[in-house]
Amino acid sequence: MDFFFSATFVKYEIAFLCINLFYIAFHILHSLYYSYRKLLTFIGKKKTAERIIEEQEERFLQEEKLSKTTEDKEVLDKKETEKKSVLSGDEKQYLTELIKTIKTRIARGEFSEARARIIEGLSMDKFNKDLNCLLASLYEKDRDYKKAELIYKDLILMNDTDPELYLKLGFALSIQGKYEIAYEIYKRLLSLDEHNIETVDMLANLGHQLGHHSESNEYAYMFLKKNPHHSDILYLTAINHINLSERTLALVSLKKIRTIDPYNSKIQELIKKIELELELENNFKIEE
Known part of the structure; x- marks a missing residue:
């Protein structure tokens, strides 16, 4: 009995109590820490999701802004192109007179002067059909039919229902021996102008040439x-x-x-x- 009330026993009891208190405190702290980590993870996920949504919204706004900017630029470019292609009344009159002068020069055999005048006119209106056709005719006189062919093709890209252009292109192709292509070009021409007797003549001859x-x-x-x-x-x-x-x-x-x-x-x-x-x-x- 004296042992239970001795100083040694009291020391053991106090030590055992401290260990239990430490163990309880450890579990409480561990539970609090684990709960804290779960809370942080949940908040982090929520913030991440919110951030993703915010980033998507920002990206959509940027894309919308870029799209609008592109559309505005295209509209401005179109207006600028239209502005450039629209000639004043005086410029149109000058080109009309210039074309007459070029035709006169060509008729006189003054090809160098005619070419210089054509270049002058094209600097004002590079898509002018008459000027381009006159330039192509000069290439044909130089027997440079390939360049003439390219000019006619470019003009057809801008106006694919112009019978005159198909007729000229067909001739340029035929003279180069490109009979198969020329044959199809003349067929296209006939579909545009059924009464063009010159086209019928060319189709008859090309058809014979091709067998x-x-x-x-x-x-x-x-x-x-x-x-x-x-x-x-x-x-x-x-x-x-x-x-x-x-x-x-x-x-x-x-x-x-x-x-x-x-x-x-x-x-x-x-x-x-x-x-x-x-x-x-x-x-x-x-x-x-």
């Missing part, structure tokens, strides 16, 4: 409806018929030419040759 004899004759007979006595096109139909083994039809065309030009020995010889071939063909059929 499209049946199509060539379609255009040739279209041409002959308005020009029934055109010897060259009649001859073209005859050759197409021969290539298609249609000798009887070829003979019809050749006899029309003989009526128009009775002293054409070449046509007379060709008629005799085809008549002989037809006779031999008929005899061979009879023998069979």
Whole structure:
């Protein structure tokens, strides 16, 4: 009994009590710390989400502002372009007179002076059709058909329903031997201007050149409806018929030419040759 009330026992009891108090304090502090960390995490996530939303809103505002700025710039550029392309009455009159002068210079063979005047005019209106076509005609006189072709193509990009431009482009392509492309260009031209007889003539000749004899004759007979006595096109139909083994039809065309030009020995010889071939063909059929 004396042991329980001794100083040693009291010391052990006090030590044990301190350990328990420390253990309890540790758990309380740990719980508080863990709760504090959870609270910080929650607040952090909330702030992060709010920040993301704020950043998105800022980005949307910036994009909207940029889009508006771009649209405003495009409008200003368009207005500026329109402003530049609009000539005053005096400038238009000057260009009209300048074009007349250029045509006169070209007619006189003064090509260098004409070119200088064209450049002057293009500095005022670089998309002027007449000036560009006159420049292309000078290139054609220099046999630089490629440059002429490029000019006509640029003009067509600005106006793809102008028959005159297709006609000029078709010629520039044909002269370079680009028959397939020229053929399609003339077809496009015919769709724009069905009554352009020059186009029909070119299609008949190009079709023959490309070996499209049946199509060539379609255009040739279209041409002959308005020009029934055109010897060259009649001859073209005859050759197409021969290539298609249609000798009887070829003979019809050749006899029309003989009526128009009775002293054409070449046509007379060709008629005799085809008549002989037809006779031999008929005899061979009879023998069979």
